[in-house]
Amino acid sequence: MKAFGKGIVPIIGLLVCGVGQAGSGPVSDPLSLLGQLSHAAHDRSYSGTYVVQRGSEMESSRIVHTHIHGEELTRIEVLDGRPREIIRDSKETRCYYPVQHKIRIEKGYTRRLFPALIEVPYEQYLRFYDVSRVGMNRVAGHECQRILLRARDRQRFDHEFCADANTDLILKAVTYDRHHDPLETLLFTEISEGDSTSPELLKSTYPDSNQWKKVFFPPPVADHLSYQWSIPALPSGFSQVLQMSILSSAVPGAPFEHLVFSDGLSSFSIFIKPLQGEGFRPVQARLQSSALSYYSGTVGQHRIVVVGEIPQEVVTAIGQSMTITEETH
Amino acid sequence: MVMEDMELERLSAAMDGELDDEKLPRLLGGCRHDPVLQESWYLFHLIGETLRDPQLPPARLHGRIAHALKDEPTVLVPGKSSVGSVPLDGATQRRWLAMAAAIAVVVLTTVVLRPGLPTNPVIAQKEPSAPALNENSVSDKDIQTFVxxxxxGSPLSEFQTVDYTPQTIAQR
Incomplete structure (x- = not known):
């Protein structure tokens, strides 16, 4: 009896683990898997409601997406807070702000829209994340495969996607902190797939918007460079995707530089602002209701602000390592 | 003086998204070195935001200021064709800026006294780690602005979290 007991425990343990981790294990061809996730988001037609949850904050949106005759069309209507509507086609992304009667138009700038979170080149993810299957889940009534992208270093967060077991469409995406606590979650609460979407559902609900003011992004290119800088603590895998000079009434004083860096799954911004006699106490902050970290300090006669979806100590190291080497303008 | 007026008008046009792209770099370059332009930019927005905010007490004062400004030859929201066409004379500009400064004082006072003005609850921790030059601290609103x-600007931010900010102009 004793021998039987000794033998059965590991077997039961294996069975339990096997049931709990169905669909678990390393991914033999992660490039193909990432490609499937990306293609499903772009090539399939679907409509549904999804929520973005950051801490205690939650915002829901209605999405309609089609891929017909080679053209991809997306319409997102934000259901909470101030009304916003996003229309994307192959040429541009337009965001309508009906309260202000403004339209923000993004051209030549690929902003991700859930569930299209994975974009080429897929190799960029494999350099800094290990891809594995970590079991099954059920989201919005659909069985889905959990896929973990675990960061290989401590300079970025882990990400998990749950992809529809039949279609590979991402139904849920979670960003985790070091303790595997969720920082940010996007998930469908209901979704239907198929090509039955009416074209009317993809049109803007603001027919009078031709008269609205248009704001283009990225902004026009200037022929000057304000500063030369170096960032010794720039995390590996992050490259600069945008640089702008900004004048904002929310930040009194001279125009300042805004740099954006991304590794394909996370991003951070660096702001470089000339000091005009004022000084700043260095500040580090983790923002409770998001994956965002914040650092503000000074380098010589400039204020440096770093904010992004990366760990606090990385944001701080970036800010503290920066040097402003020359002002050329 | 005429040049300054034109710069102010360009500033106002840029504020409203009406300035031509090719004029934007020069304007931003000017703002970089001209504290008057920087201050004007800030004041223009302060006034505009105040007039658009129906909740700011006291309501009667708010209304009177709006009415007074309505009678002024304002450059707050010029059309595209007005840029560089009819500059204000010096006296008008001084009068207008004086009123702007007065409104700014009213705004700052009412904002400070306004009960229940939301503060950002998102800060988990602040860790001052070094002495400051002038002991200025970073406010929660400051953090919200940079967020x-x-x-x-981030391609990885969900678009629906991007709100419209009319008080910002930019160039690459």
Whole structure:
């Protein structure tokens, strides 16, 4: 009896683990898997409601997406807070702000829209994340495969996607902190797939918007460079995707530089602002209701602000390592 | 003086998204070195935001200021064709800026006294780690501003989290 007991425990343990981790294990061809996730988001037609949850904050949106005759069309209507509507086609992304009667138009700038979170080149993810299957889940009534992208270093967060077991469409995406606590979650609460979407559902609900003011992004290119800088603590895998000079009434004083860096799954911004006699106490902050970290300090006669979806100590190291080497303008 | 007026008008046009792209770099370059332009930019927005905010007490004062400004030859929201066409005379500009300064004082006072003005509850920790030159601290609103700018510029920020900020102009 004793021998039987000794033998059965590991077997039961294996069975339990096997049931709990169905669909678990390393991914033999992660490039193909990432490609499937990306293609499903772009090539399939679907409509549904999804929520973005950051801490205690939650915002829901209605999405309609089609891929017909080679053209991809997306319409997102934000259901909470101030009304916003996003229309994307192959040429541009337009965001309508009906309260202000403004339209923000993004051209030549690929902003991700859930569930299209994975974009080429897929190799960029494999350099800094290990891809594995970590079991099954059920989201919005659909069985889905959990896929973990675990960061290989401590300079970025882990990400998990749950992809529809039949279609590979991402139904849920979670960003985790070091303790595997969720920082940010996007998930469908209901979704239907198929090509039955009416074209009317993809049109803007603001027919009078031709008269609205248009704001283009990225902004026009200037022929000057304000500063030369170096960032010794720039995390590996992050490259600069945008640089702008900004004048904002929310930040009194001279125009300042805004740099954006991304590794394909996370991003951070660096702001470089000339000091005009004022000084700043260095500040580090983790923002409770998001994956965002914040650092503000000074380098010589400039204020440096770093904010992004990366760990606090990385944001701080970036800010503290920066040097402003020359002002050329 | 005429040049300054034109710069102010360009500033006002840029504020409203009406300035031509090719004129934007020069304007931003001017703002970089001209504290008057920087201050004007800030004041223009302060006035505009105040007039658009129906909740700011006291309501009668708010209304009177709006009415007074209505009678002024305002450059707050010029059309595209007005840029560089009819500059204000010096006296008008001085009168207008004086009123702007007065409104700014009213705004700052009412904002400070306004009960229940939301503060940002998102800060988990602040860790002052070094002495400051003038002991200025970073406010929660300051953090919110940079978070909003980050979301506007980051390709990985969900678009629906990007709110419209009319008080910002930019160039690459």
């Amino acid at each position: 909003a700018l980050h979301r506007q």
